[in-house]
Amino acid sequence: MSAETVDSWKTTLPCTRAEAEAIDAADDLAIDAVLMTTEEVEDDVTRWRLDAYSEREPTAAMIAQLRALVPSAADTAPVIEPLTPADWVAMSQDGLEPIAEGRFVVHTSAHPVAPPPGGRAFLIDAGRAFGTGHHATTSGCLAMLDGLADSSFARIIDIGTGTGLLAFAAAHLWPAAEIVATDIDPAAVDVTRENAALNAIPPLDLIVADGALNDAITARAPYDLLIANILAGPLVSMAPEVVAIAAPNATIILAGLLETQRSTVVEAFAACGCTLERMDRRGDWTILHLIAGKTRYVPTTPPDPKGRDGWALDI
Template sequence: MSDSWKLTLPCTRAEAEAINAGAIEIDAVLMTTELVEDDLERWQLDAYSECEPDARMIAAVRALVPSAAGVAPVIVALTDADWVAMSQQGLEPIREGRFVVYTEAHPIVPGAGERGFLINAGQAFGTGHHATTSGCLAMLDTLSDRQFAKVIDLGTGTGLLAFAARHLWPDAQVTATDIDPVAIEVTRENAALNAVDGVDLIVADGARHPLITAAGPYDLIIANILAGPLIAMAPEIAAIAGPHATIVLAGLLAAQAEAVQAAYRAAGCTVEQADTRGDWTILRLTAAAEPVTGLASNDEGRENWARDI
């Protein structure tokens, strides 16, 4: 039995840019690729799924690329390959502020004053190439002149944002958590690969785990997840925040930003900055001077912590 599947159709650049994955009800991760540089007609759409594409999924994906009408989709079973790694092959190094993120396939020597992180594509989200992760790196870089004693990265993925925080605030207590044990193992491996130490790792669903609350309150909270869980977790994230703590939120589409902001305003937080990158928004907030009481988390909104690539 295959672990995952890939459905491929040709498309144009206009079709690729028009795809809004957050507004499409397709149980697959969508990736678009420029096949020929500067050729507006030679693009490709790949849909990665854990289930074999059925007629409904094929029709839904085909509807996104009218130019491929009449073209038979290529469907491949990815039995022995990790679909996340395959979808991220060939990623070029990126620079955000003082940070350089690269893979073994595209090594780079960081320049003076830069901190490089080798983060290979794999089973966890967060190579730095998605706008949410790179946006968080940029946001953290702008906070480098502040002092933080306790930092937590909720939904750490590969550990990249926790590593960046560790670099910026070497004296801080840094904690990285994820609901997925695989992600925590990946973070542990990446920490060794990048000579990062002193990051506490916790497998946890949200921010209510006893080890998380016991180590708090935190004066910097990073959560690069998805809009639904971010909204559901607003009360518990506010509860572990120290007075006037800084909160960085990402993983939300620009169209979802107002709903996320409203949830955190209700929890006593103040929105300080919104950085929109394409379809995605990164928020910086300040927590209340005192936790807002009487708020309950919405467990229904916490069910899906899946991350976009």
């Protein structure tokens, strides 16, 4: 493989479930790589894997940082692989069988499927943005939205939209609603626009924004359904600004948090007047359904951007 074809690098070490959970729960590990943990053998707490994706070939210092995260692999040499763009495409599609949640089914180009009776199939290929529906947080949000089908919403926002999947599901359930989809990453907004065209989704308001502070977002407030499938750190940091754009008694769906982080996220939103309506635990991950207070929340302190790094989830 010539150096010109290398797009990025993958460094792999074995780990335990406890180490994987600690990595997933950390807000900022100060490692110049995207970390992903995977269960290799179901229900075997010793057979997990840490993959670190970096733009540059891993240095000795980076490898030492990774080893510090997984002490159980102290005697194991890391597997270091150069990746090409073609490798990414192959990895993104490999094994992504269609998933079904309620009236929704999500599939890739490699695994086309017909929609269920009265339901909707979405074509979402893995690629530059997160949210193909295969991660427990995204599928859990789909199930949560499906359970709200009999509710009525006029103004909806999907914060951290990734591929746009959750906004598309909302558009199917509430076709008359005004729907805003935002992401901090311009590439994700581009992907959402492309996916919307592929799936014949009615026009959405797409906004590149950090949290809920963008003028285009606040100008459309208040929203009666808010969706944020991000990570625990950003959710806690953003709680006041998210609740500030919520209508009284609005429905708020939160995901991207581990069960071990649930109480911290719930407390942050409770401090802004929200109450926990129900939750859906899927493995180590928990999806929350909260209700905003009876009067519109007004933040008492300026927004705190701390903890927002690393919005995206794996697939």
